[in-house]
Amino acid sequence: MGEAKRRTNRQKRIVVGTCSGCTLCCFIPAIEDLQKPPFSPCQHICDVGCVIHDAEERPEVCGGFRCRYIQAHERGIDERHILPHPLEAGAYAFEPLDSGLMVLCVDPARPYAWKKTGLVPFLAAFVEAGFALNIVDRGYNFPLRTLDHLGEIVARDYVQGARLMGKPSNIPGYAGTVREV
Ligand code: SF4
Numbered sequence: 096m097g098e099a100k101r102r103t104n105r106q107k108r109i110v111v112g113t114c115s116g117c118t119l120c121c122f123i124p125a126i127e128d129l130q131k132p133p134f135s136p137c138q139h140i141c142d143v144g145c146v147i148h149d150a151e152e153r154p155e156v157c158g159g160f161r162c163r164y165i166q167a168h169e170r171g172i173d174e175r176h177i178l179p180h181p182l183e184a185g186a187y188a189f190e191p192l193d194s195g196l197m198v199l200c201v202d203p204a205r206p207y208a209w210k211k212t213g214l215v216p217f218l219a220a221f222v223e224a225g226f227a228l229n230i231v232d233r234g235y236n237f238p239l240r241t242l243d244h245l246g247e248i249v250a251r252d253y254v255q256g257a258r259l260m261g262k263p264s265n266i267p268g269y270a271g272t273v274r275e276v
């Protein structure tokens with residue numbers, strides 16, 4: 096299937112303010128309660144999201160999680176006008192509780208899509224306000240604190256650069272899986 100058709104299909108199924116079948120946060124992070132390694136699909140993913148969504152066995156950490164896009168829509172805050180849906184951006188941002196940190200998790204199947212979206216000014220505003228930012232991309236965790244560094248990361252394939260320099264993945268448990276889209 097061509098990229099244009101895939102994009103059209105993604106757009107068709109996106110309902111503003113909902114997960115709309117996105118499962119990025121069920122794929123990228125490690126989830127200890129499920130013994131799920133990072134960059135690996137949770138065993139409970141189904142076509143519409145989570146097969147155990149309403150079941151008791153669904154871990155608390157899943158029920159309590161909201162990416163920044165979903166939070167912005169639930170709270171009705173202005174960010175909702177600039178943040179793209181994670182299915183659209185191939186990435187989601189979230190703020191670990193009381194961390195003073197913003198984390199961007201990038202879909203390894205579409206690692207460049209977020210760079211052309213409202214996520215860039217959104218992240219830049221956080222860095223400008225003094226927040227630290229971590230970018231989690233294809234097995235690497237890149238911490239950064241300056242707008243210049245963010246600009247470099249947007250301009251270049253920094254994962255490819257790290258690989259060319261022989262830097263190993265710095266995310267424990269990363270097995271190199273690329274998600275089907
Ligand atoms: S990343 Fe956001 S939109 Fe996607 S499944 Fe998680 S909470 Fe929902």
Ligand code: SF4
Pocket residue numbers: 120121122126137138139140141144145146147148153154157158
């Ligand atoms: S249990 Fe459900 S919500 Fe939690 S990671 Fe798995 S699919 Fe996602």
